[in-house]
Structure formats: C-alpha cells, structure tokens
Amino acid sequence: MAPGVDLATLAATLRASRSLGAKEDIGLVADQLGLSGASTVPVGDDCAAIADGDGFLLFAIEGFMNEFVAGDPWFAGWCGVMVNLSDIAAMGGRPTAIVDALWADGAENARPVLDGLRAASEAFGVPIVGGHSNLRTDRSQLSVAVLGRARALLTSFDARPGDRLVAAIDLRGRYREPFSNWEAATEAPPVRLRGDLELLPDIAEAGLSRAAKDISQGGIIGTAAMLAECSGVGIEIDIRAIPMPEDATLDRWLLTFPSFGYLLAVAPGDVAAVTGRFTARGIAAAEIGTIVAGSHVAITDGAARETIWDLAARPMLGCAPRAAAA
DSSP states (O other), X not given: OOSSOOHHHHHHHHHTOHHHHHTXXXXXXXXXXXXXXXXXXXXXXXXXXXXXXXXXXEEEEEEOOHHHHHHSHHHHHHHHHHHHHHHHHHTTEEEEEEEEEEEEESHHHHHXXXXXXXXXXXXXXXXXXXXXXXXXXXXXXXXEEEEEEESSOOBSSOOOTTOEEEEEEOOSSEEOTTSSEXXXXXXXXXXXXXXXXXXXXXXXXXXXXXXXXXXXXXXHHHHHHHHHHHHTOEEEEEGGGOOOOTTOOHHHHTXXXXXXXXXXXXXXXXXXXXXXXXXXXTOEEEEEEEEESSSEEEXXXXXXXXXXXXXXXXXXXXXXXXXXXX
C-alpha cells in the first residue's frame, strides 16, 4: 500500500459507495417481512441456521444483478455456486446440494449461465439437484440456493470485545473487470478449492473461532459493519495490516468482493493458529483489527482514525442484535 494515505478522503469514499449503502436494503426487506432477531432463526447471518439433530441445517441463497448476468453470464453462473458455498463455509458448514432459478430469452442466452453453473458444481463437487427455469422472458436473471450442514456454527452474533479481527483472502487472482470482483477460483485446481472451503468448518469444530463472515458485496468494510451490528460491537480496522494485491488501490480493495475471503473474530491466543491454517494453503491471512465495545466501524492508520459507520446512529441491517438473538 502506498504511503501517505489521506484517511479522511478514503473514509468519505467508502461511506459514499453504492455497495455499502445497498446493505441497508436488507434491513428494509427484513422489516417488511416482519423478521427480527427475536425470531426463531435470527436474521443477519450469511445463511439461515436451524438446529437439527446433533448439528444445524444451513440454507443459503443469492440473487444476481441483471447487469452482471448480462455482462458476464458464464461467470455469473459460476458465482451462483461459489458465493453460496462461501456462505455455507462462513458458518462452519459443508454444502450438500444446489438448486437454481434461471430466466432467459431463449436457450442460446441461457447456455453460458448454465455452463458456468455446471462448471462450478463440478469443480467444487456439489451437485445441482433441481430448480426452476423460464427461457421465454425478455432478459437473463439468476438466483441460486444451497443446502448444507454444520456440526459447530460460526455466526455473525458472537464477536466479543477483545477479540482480534482476522482477514483471510486468496490473492492468487485478478479483477474480473469492470466489476470489483477479485477472481481467484475459476483456474484453480478443484482439489484445492474443496480443501480451502474445509478450513472454515475445521476452525469452527476446533473451537478456534465463534464468529465469522464471508467477505461479500461491500467488501471488507461492509462485511465488518454487518458483523459488528449483529454482534453489538465496534470494529477498528488497521488499513496497513490488510492483505491485498500489489497492484490494487486501497479504496477499491476495501469494497472488493473476493472469490475466497473471510473475516473471523478470534481470541488473541488463537490468532497464530487460525492464520497459520490459511497460510499453509497459500491463502493470505493476518490480524487486521480489533473488536471493541461500542457501535463504530472505523479505519485507522497509526494514530489517525476515521469512523466509516456509526451503527447506533444509522443501523445497517436493522435486525438481529445479540441480546435478542441469544
């Protein structure tokens, strides 16, 4: 990262980003549906988790922007699988099966999306078992859902003041222009992809972390804000400690959606064990900040500090405070 970062300008850029503001839409939808942290299944996690026998049943679903599906249809199909599998892993789970819903104007326009779905299903070793299709519409649209199971959960509700914030990101990739998607999966060996996803349930089952989130749209900053809100804490992020590609700019990287990227809340004594599991597989991992009491998500650079979001003054998700979720 280049020296002399103007922290105030960086903070203003992050606050004004479309992807960060879009996270507030989740709260609007949850409110309209009557969902809250007091419900049987708390809202605000990477996917729904329902107690089932000696573990948890996990449901994840993603819908994709029309411009993304139209602009890069094969990759949209691939992402339909990949991002849902990341959500399952972020909660300490392993995926079981995939379903998709696809709309397109004819079979030829549907083909690249379907090819991407199939390629990812085969690479990650998770079967597509059904779904819905309509090939007689005026545009392509895509939604994908995944079922999984977890023995031990990683949640958005269990970060505690004093925990360290660890970022783990696969930097062996490139931007998939023109979108801020860091693509590090489509050319990776399938056996590596499957092994990398195993890291999260292994960490959960070893008791090395209680709380984690998949770095999604909104990037490191948006994901940290969602984790902070659900756990009822603040987060301080040291911009100098963040793993990032040499040729990326910091303002873009902090809002980037990586194909493999997670934030974990980790007790200080377990940080080395957690980061070591990722780095042993060639994935960049580092302690990038601290979980603190309060409601502010802030970036720091030495003694300088700028608040990105005050969750008490302006909730992002507007649901699932830790007290209600407990």
